[in-house]
Amino acid sequence: MPLHLLGKKSWNVYNPENIARVRRDEAQAQAREEEQERRMQEVDAERRIQILRGERPSTPPPPPRSPSPISRHDRKSYAEDTARFRKRRRLAGENDTDRDIRFAREDAQIALAKREELASTQSSDAPLYDSAGHIDLFPSQPSQKHTEKNPEAEKESAERQKAYEDQYTMRFSNAAGFRQSVGQKPWYSASGTEAMAPDSISGKDVWGNEDPMRREREKARIDANDPLAAMKKGVRQLKSVEQERRKWDEERRRELEAFKVEENRSRHRRRRSRSSDILENFQLDASQDGDRRANRHHRHGRDTSRDRSLGVTITDARIAKHTTQGTNEDSDWRFFSFSFLDCCVLHL
Incomplete structure (x- = not known):
């Protein structure tokens, strides 16, 4: 379906x-x-x-009988439906003609009762058009008595209702300021000095005592809460930070330049000192003396290495001999004396 x-x-x-x-x-x-x-x-x-x-x-009472789930309206509609669609039967002792006549009479009575019920309903003779010229198919019944309203009472009640609603309602008419007239200027159109003059501040505290420092405190509080003053203070701080940063960059640049100049001077000075040291002991026959000195050093080193190898060989032989003959106190002293002499030879 x-x-x-x-x-x-x-x-x-x-x-x-x-x-x-x-x-x-x-x-x-x-x-x-x-x-x-x-x-x-x-x-x-x-x-x-x-x-x-x-x-x-006592004996407990019997449980109450549960009512039928079918309501009275449902029972009535069910009875009407069953009576409407119930099959008509012929009574005892009547023929088909009498039955049809009886059925016709019952139908006529039902139709007459229905017609009388419809005719008994009140018909409205109200016009089709209302006072404004609009079509009104279902006109409302006119009131029996037109009651006159008191305009003063209505005005007072409207004012009270508006005053009550003003406690929790925000209207577009109050955008310039709450309970301000149309010609009055808004609060943000006046400067801070005009809005809060020093003379308008009272010189007394909440208890009525003289407080000469109250005006200074109020002025300081107004200046502290002024957003324009806060913005100006922030701009000044930003400018001071920028100046300090530029000053620091300038000092750093000067230090780097001075360091570079000093580095160049020291490099030039080292280069000049090295060249003067090279030319100070310069001799034409320095190459021949240098060759002789190198040959002498080479020959001396070769002799020293040969003596060292010989001393090591002698020492190893003496140690082996001492090991084979045995150990005693005299041989120990002799061994240490020989070792000391060998070390002196090796050192030389």
Whole structure:
């Protein structure tokens, strides 16, 4: 079945009527359960009281009969439907002609009663057009008595209502200022000196005592709370920070330049001192003397290495001899004396 036809069916569980009926039945059932629980609690409380008093507990009453789930309206509609669609039967002793005549009379009586019911309803002779010239198919009944209203009372009630609503309502008319006239200038159009003059500040405290420093405190508080003064202070601080930064950059640049100049001077000075040291002991025959000195040093080193190798060999031989002959006190002293002499030879 198409979904757009499902809502038209009376048995659809999602119809508003069926949903309301289910909720109504659930509410009625819950009410019956609560009432039954209340009665049971009352009976139980009464029975306990009788037991505490020493009396014989009475027999509990029978549970109440649950009413039919079908309401009176539903029963009436069901009876009307059954009577309307009930099959007519022939009475005992009448033929088909008498039955048809009886049916016709009953139908005529029902139609007459329906016609009289419709005719008994009051017909409205109200015009189709109202006083403004608009079409009004369902005109309202005119009031029986036109009551005159007191304009002063209405004005007072409107003022009271507005004063009450002003406590929690923000209107666009109060954008310039709360309860200010149209010609009055807003608070932000005047400067701080005009808005709060020094002479307008009272020189007394809240208890009425003289307070000569109150004006200075109020002036300082106004200056501290002034956003323009805060912005100016921030601009001054920013400018001072920028000046300090530029000053620091300039000092750093000068120091770097001075360091570079000093570095160049020291490099030039080292270069000149090295060149003067080289030319100071310069001789034409310095190369020949240098060659002789190098040959002498080479020959002396070769002799020294040969003596060292010979001393090591002698020492190893003496140590082996001492090990084979045995150890005693004289041989120990002799061994140490030889070792000392060998070390002196090696050192030389």
